[in-house]
Amino acid sequence: MKNVELIGTKRKINGTTAAKDVRRNKQVPCVLYGGKDVLHFSVGERELSKIVHSPDAFSVSLDIDGEKRTALLHDKQFQPLTDAVIHADFLETIAGRDSRVTMTVRLKGQSAGVRKGGKLTQPLRKLRVKGNPADLPEIIEVDITALELGESIHVRDIKVKGMTMLEKPNDVVASVKMPKKVEAAAETAAAAAPAAGAAAPAAAAEKKAEPAKK
Numbered sequence: 001m002k003n004v005e006l007i008g009t010k011r012k013i014n015g016t017t018a019a020k021d022v023r024r025n026k027q028v029p030c031v032l033y034g035g036k037d038v039l040h041f042s043v044g045e046r047e048l049s050k051i052v053h054s055p056d057a058f059s060v061s062l063d064i065d066g067e068k069r070t071a072l073l074h075d076k077q078f079q080p081l082t083d084a085v086i087h088a089d090f091l092e093t094i095a096g097r098d099s100r101v102t103m104t105v106r107l108k109g110q111s112a113g114v115r116k117g118g119k120l121t122q123p124l125r126k127l128r129v130k131g132n133p134a135d136l137p138e139i140i141e142v143d144i145t146a147l148e149l150g151e152s153i154h155v156r157d158i159k160v161k162g163m164t165m166l167e168k169p170n171d172v173v174a175s176v177k178m179p180k181k182v183e184a185a186a187e188t189a190a191a192a193a194p195a196a197g198a199a200a201p202a203a204a205a206e207k208k209a210e211p212a213k214k
């Protein structure tokens with residue numbers, strides 16, 4: 001997992017009014033949990049956005065008024081109209097202790113089923129996992145090259161050393177299915193084939209039953 005540094009400033013006054021004052025100065029109110037105490041601080045809006053809007057997971061080295069902490073971005077809130085970050089929660093990481101984190105799933109390769117006309121779907125684009133932050137990757141890559149028509153990749157199929165999946169094992173991450181229009185056309189053709197086959201013997205029998213002309 002990549003490491004990124006953020007420099008923050010402790011906040012002595014908390015509450016809605018104080019948070020608005022922080023945001024007016026292009027800072028984002030933040031809270032650090034999970035360690036020996038709960039720490040309220042603020043960081044630069046621009047610097048935090050680089051982490052928040054990235055699909056990768058980061059180990060964050062916090063320098064809050066000279067006090068060093070290591071953490072993971074746990075949650076964030078956005079301004080509905082501008083999509084600006086207005087609050088962030090960090091979870092402090094402790095050496096030797098597993099942490100829970102949500103990671104992005106990136107599909108790699110072109111599916112064999114897609115090459116045959118199938119449609120690829122990805123119901124799960126993020127996975128909740130647990131592991132030592134030092135051992136976790138920035139992103140979960142899943143190779144779909146061998147994925148055939150009608151096949152799926154489930155959570156239980158994804159194996160990453162040092163990582164425990166927290167989602168349900170049977171949840172589908174990616175699958176390849178025949179497009180509905182093509183599937184419906186194939187079913188219609190299959191249903192029509194027996195009817196056509198039955199009509200031919202009937203016509204032959206009717207012709208055989210006709211009396212010979214004198």
